[in-house]
Amino acid sequence: MSAQETGRRVEEVLDRLAELGRPEASEAAEELVRVLMEFYGAGLARIVALLSSAPGGSLDPLLGDEVAAGLLVLHDLHPEDTAARVDRALAAADAGSLVVEEFDQTTGTLRLSGPAGGGCGCGGTADDTREHVEAALSCFAPEVVTVELAQAEAAPAEPVLLQIGTRPSGTASAGVR
Structure with missing residues (x-):
């Protein structure tokens, strides 16, 4: 408990x-x-x-x-000060990719940023991450009362390389004979 x-x-x-x-x-x-x-x-x-x-x-x-x-x-x-305890909470929540942007002591708001989701292939969501982080913060840094989680801008996707050319002799495209 x-x-x-x-x-x-x-x-x-x-x-x-x-x-x-x-x-x-x-x-x-x-x-x-x-x-x-x-x-x-x-x-x-x-x-x-x-x-x-x-x-x-x-x-x-x-x-x-x-x-x-x-x-x-x-x-x-x-x-330890608040910053060190927030770092411990992020480590305990396995949220090492999140970066502390700012902690407002007056409001208790912690602003975090991290990579845009979807790249790792795992089923985790921003809500899951927030829940884990908030649970860890409640133990390590209870002065944090609000967590704002911003995702970093995703890098624009590289254009798909389309190769146009002849096939080596003796090969056929899939399903065509």
């Missing part, structure tokens, strides 16, 4: 509690969530500090894992 899915489920449960009409129960549930978030955040901060200070300690395995990275971002512990 991703950090985004978990956050959505927590919000749904808190909304259900609020709908019951018992404000004290709803407030207690929200406080419980805050206390647990603080506790887990403090624990994660300790884990990150211990791992990074260990001899040869590298956080790369944590930073490359969608769930661990999502938790680090959620608790503002992820050491």
Whole structure:
């Protein structure tokens, strides 16, 4: 389960509690969530500090894992900036051919461009690509709220080479004898 899915489920449960009409129960549930978030955040901060200070300690395995990275971002512990995390998300979504054009921090809009579709012979569509990228971004860079995917202009097709000439002797065209 991703950090985004978990956050959505927590919000749904808190909304259900609020709908019951018992404000004290709803407030207690929200406080419980805050206390647990603080506790887990403090624990994660300790884990990150211990791992990074260990001899040869590298956080790369944590930073490359969608769930661990999502938790680090959620608790503002992820050491990488947005651009590096977007790159990780694109790699996780296997969208290496996409290029980041711009990220607008104010609106949370990420503009990507990539090659025009149809050249690889695979069945993937721009919508499939967008879904994979958005899912990865929700874990690695949740500050990205909108993805704009522009396809690069396809290069004009080369004219088909038409050869006019005589056939070598002894050959016939297909189906003609």
